[in-house]
Amino acid sequence: MLFGTARLTVLKTICRSHPRPHTRSFASSRPPRADRAVIYSENGDPSEVLNVLTFPDLPPPGSDSVTIQFLLSPINPADINVIEGVYPSKPIKTGALASSGKGSEEEPVFIGGNEGLAQVTAVGSSVSSLKINDWVVVTKQQHGTWSTRKNVAVTDVALIPDAHKLDEAQAATITASVNPPSAYNMLNDFVRLEKGDWVVQNGANSAVGQAVIQIAAAHGLKTINLIRNRENVELLKSQLGQLGATHVLTYDDLLDKSIRGKVKEWTGGKDIKLGLNCVGGKDTTLMSRLLGQDAHLVSYGAMSKQPLSLPTSLFIFKNLTCHGFWQRRWYADKTPQQRDTLMRTIVNMLADGQVHYCSK
Numbered sequence: 299m300l301f302g303t304a305r306l307t308v309l310k311t312i313c314r315s316h317p318r319p320h321t322r323s324f325a326s327s328r329p330p331r332a333d334r335a336v337i338y339s340e341n342g343d344p345s346e347v348l349n350v351l352t353f354p355d356l357p358p359p360g361s362d363s364v365t366i367q368f369l370l371s372p373i374n375p376a377d378i379n380v381i382e383g384v385y386p387s388k389p390i391k392t393g394a395l396a397s398s399g400k401g402s403e404e405e406p407v408f409i410g411g412n413e414g415l416a417q418v419t420a421v422g423s424s425v426s427s428l429k430i431n432d433w434v435v436v437t438k439q440q441h442g443t444w445s446t447r448k449n450v451a452v453t454d455v456a457l458i459p460d461a462h463k464l465d466e467a468q469a470a471t472i473t474a475s476v477n478p479p480s481a482y483n484m485l486n487d488f489v490r491l492e493k494g495d496w497v498v499q500n501g502a503n504s505a506v507g508q509a510v511i512q513i514a515a516a517h518g519l520k521t522i523n524l525i526r527n528r529e530n531v532e533l534l535k536s537q538l539g540q541l542g543a544t545h546v547l548t549y550d551d552l553l554d555k556s557i558r559g560k561v562k563e564w565t566g567g568k569d570i571k572l573g574l575n576c577v578g579g580k581d582t583t584l585m586s587r588l589l590g591q592d593a594h595l596v597s598y599g600a601m602s603k604q605p606l607s608l609p610t611s612l613f614i615f616k617n618l619t620c621h622g623f624w625q626r627r628w629y630a631d632k633t634p635q636q637r638d639t640l641m642r643t644i645v646n647m648l649a650d651g652q653v654h655y656c657s658k
């Protein structure tokens with residue numbers, strides 16, 4: 299599928315600036331040539347504030363820590379917002395990268411990135427839950443994953459269960475802590491959906507949107523997917539169709555008054571029970587009119603940067619319920635066992651071929 303593999307390449311290039319000894323069939327203690335991280339000192343436009351810092355060898359991990367080498371670190375829209383300083387969760391500066399200058403105690407820096415797939419390369423003396431070569435994802439928020447290597451507390455990473463079933467890109471983009479789990483949880487947490495039920499979503503070609511399409515299809519749910527118009531829109535429609543989208547419309551299609559009749563025909567008059575919104579603005583107002591009786595509208599992003607405005611009649615006459623979703627809150631509210639169950643579910647969907655990825 300199209301889970302942002304192009305974006306992954308950027309970080310892979312930085313990480314591959316030193317030898318890559320860590321394929322899974324290869325246990326090696328060969329040291330990397332140099333470690334590097336994408337850092338910034340102040341919030342601002344990423345093209346102006348980001349720099350690459352080369353830092354000296356890491357010390358061995360502390361007794362409750364592990365050294366991890368990042369294999370792939372995605373770039374998400376929220377990562378850009380964090381650098382700009384407009385995202386609610388804030389990173390903490392580190393002074394552990396150098397003994398003097400940038401990255402030292404005197405000049406601490408932020409390291410970019412919130413998600414990443416990494417391999418354990420050294421374990422502290424008290425660590426029994428992880429071993430060298432294990433694949434992990436970073437679970438601590440805003441830990442700074444745009445780095446070649448790091449020492450991290452063992453409690454800040456989670457072992458990827460059954461990692462042998464996945465390749466690097468799958469593990470980094472699909473078991474990473476935000477997008478696919480968000481899709482899965484939004485389809486499960488707000489309304490009980492049965493096979494044959496309908497879901498409408500916008501931003502359908504986003505990484506989350508594609509995960510929604512595939513996870514919904516794997517559960518026998520039908521989806522109406524909204525995207526922005528573009529030159530080769532038919533190609534995108536057909537790609538999303540191949541992923542399992544039942545129907546794909548553009549926001550422009552929603553302006554046509556006959557569209558509600560057409561959607562009614564598609565659903566056989568069945569109420570659409572769930573709407574997923576990562577866009578906001580007037581396109582979402584139009585989308586909300588497709589929702590049926592007692593539907594739930596879940597907002598998880600605001601890509602248009604426009605406020606969400608909904609007709610009062612939907613609340614009075616259709617009993618619409620609106621929610622916000624934040625995967626970070628989900629992790630904070632749940633137990634490690636619930637998180638592990640979620641990850642295993644997604645790994646197994648991948649291994650069973652229910653969810654795929656391909657490049658954008």
Ligand SMILES: NC(=O)c1ccc[n+]([C@@H]2O[C@H](COP(=O)([O-])OP(=O)(O)OC[C@H]3O[C@@H](n4cnc5c(N)ncnc54)[C@H](OP(=O)(O)O)[C@@H]3O)[C@@H](O)[C@H]2O)c1
Binds near residue numbers: 374476502526600623
């Ligand atoms: N709440 C949570 O827990 C959570 C979790 C994951 C993601 N998110 C949010 O979900 C959103 C999507 O994330 P992602 O990683 O899946 O993104 P992505 O793969 O980078 O895709 C971005 C999407 O936004 C659309 N878009 C961009 N600018 C737009 C505009 N002005 N108007 C309408 N659509 C626009 C793009 O459409 P085009 O192709 O037409 O440009 C594309 O569909 C982001 O807002 C992200 O922060 C939230």
